[in-house]
Amino acid sequence: xxxxxxxxxxxxxxxxxxxxxxxxxxxxxxxxxxxxxxxxxxxxxxxxxxxxxxxxxxxxxxxxxxxxxxxxxxxxxxxxxxxxxxxxxxxxxxxxxxxxxxxxxxxxxxxxxxxxxxxxxxxxxxxxxxxxxxxxxxxxxxxxxxxxxxxxxxxxxxxxxxxxxxxxxxxxxxxxxxxxxxxxxxxxxxxxxxxxxxxxxxxxxxxxxxxxxxxxxxxxxxxxxxxxxxxxxxx
Numbered sequence: 001x002x003x004x005x006x007x008x009x010x011x012x013x014x015x016x017x018x019x020x021x022x023x024x025x026x027x028x029x030x031x032x033x034x035x036x037x038x039x040x041x042x043x044x045x046x047x048x049x050x051x052x053x054x055x056x057x058x059x060x061x062x063x064x065x066x067x068x069x070x071x072x073x074x075x076x077x078x079x080x081x082x083x084x085x086x087x088x089x090x091x092x093x094x095x096x097x098x099x100x101x102x103x104x105x106x107x108x109x110x111x112x113x114x115x116x117x118x119x120x121x122x123x124x125x126x127x128x129x130x131x132x133x134x135x136x137x138x139x140x141x142x143x144x145x146x147x148x149x150x151x152x153x154x155x156x157x158x159x160x161x162x163x164x165x166x167x168x169x170x171x172x173x174x175x176x177x178x179x180x181x182x183x184x185x186x187x188x189x190x191x192x193x194x195x196x197x198x199x200x201x202x203x204x205x206x207x208x209x210x211x212x213x214x215x216x217x218x219x220x221x222x223x224x225x226x227x228x229x230x231x232x233x234x235x
Contacts, residue, residue, distance in 0.1 A: 030091035031091065032088050033062065034086075034088050034089075034127075034129070035058075035086070035087050035128070035130070037130070037133065038085055038131075039051065039103070040135065041134070041135050041136050050083070051083050054106060054110075055104060056105075057079055057081070057104040058079070058102070058103060059079050059080075059103075059104050060080070060087060060101050060129070061076070061100055062120075063075050063099075064092070064095050064097055065096050066096070069098065073093065078090055096121050096122070096123070098118075098120075100114060100131070101129075102115075113133045113135075113221075115132070115133055116131075116139065116190055133219075134218070134219075135220075136196060137193050137216060138194065138216045138219070138220055138221040138222060139190050139193060139194065139216070140194075140199075140214055140222065141188070141190045141223070141224055142188065142227070144187060144203070144228045144229070144230055145229045146159075146230050147230070147232065148231070148232055149231040152231075157184035159232075164184050164204070165182070165203075167179050168191060168194060168201050169200045169201075170197065178191075178192055190222065195216070196217055196218040197216060198215050199215070199216055201214055201225065203228055205232065208232060208233060210228060212228075
């Protein structure tokens with residue numbers, strides 16, 4: 001197996017000598033992410049599968065972001081052997097990081113799958129990130145805006161009773177459905193894992209329902225349904 005390179009992107013720490021001890025002045029400004037990952041089939045989630053033939057590298061990608069999720073720094077990538085299922089990054093800025101994992105080919109030129117991303121806060125020190133990649137399924141994501149049905153004016157979540165729910169139904173079997181409930185204040189969400197295939201998605205808020213037809217792809221793909229406007233009755 002070829003050696004796995006690691007990145008060197010951080011400036012050297014400044015050493016201060018106090019009472020014969022060396023103190024890293026910037027040590028509090030960096031932290032590590034401990035990552036764990038696995039590949040699984042939805043039909044047997046309790047048993048991880050082996051990394052695909054020819055895809056031996058797990059790339060953990062990190063990017064420092066602000067409180068709104070906007071990028072602050074360039075991408076930083078740490079590479080690990082895929083079969084290890086575990087790795088610790090080089091030192092990263094002790095701040096909010098957007099993190100995801102990619103399973104890549106031996107030469108790095110092809111990508112088998114990518115995990116969904118998550119925000120990891122390193123402000124309190126080192127933290128963990130866990131990724132599960134579905135071989136035979138994926139997800140959908142969507143965002144929403146609430147407007148009054150009569151006024152056509154934007155509404156806040158405080159003006160709407162209840163949260164936002166999504167019912168995903170297999171297109172060929174109406175009795176096979178999955179329920180996801182999202183926090184209204186998030187204004188967006190990612191579904192639970194779904195087997196690859198055709199689906200009907202029902203998005204509901206305050207008794208209003210909107211239907212969508214979509215397809216879920218395999219290899220942990222995320223199907224983007226875009227931004228949905230939900231009219232609220234009585235407003």
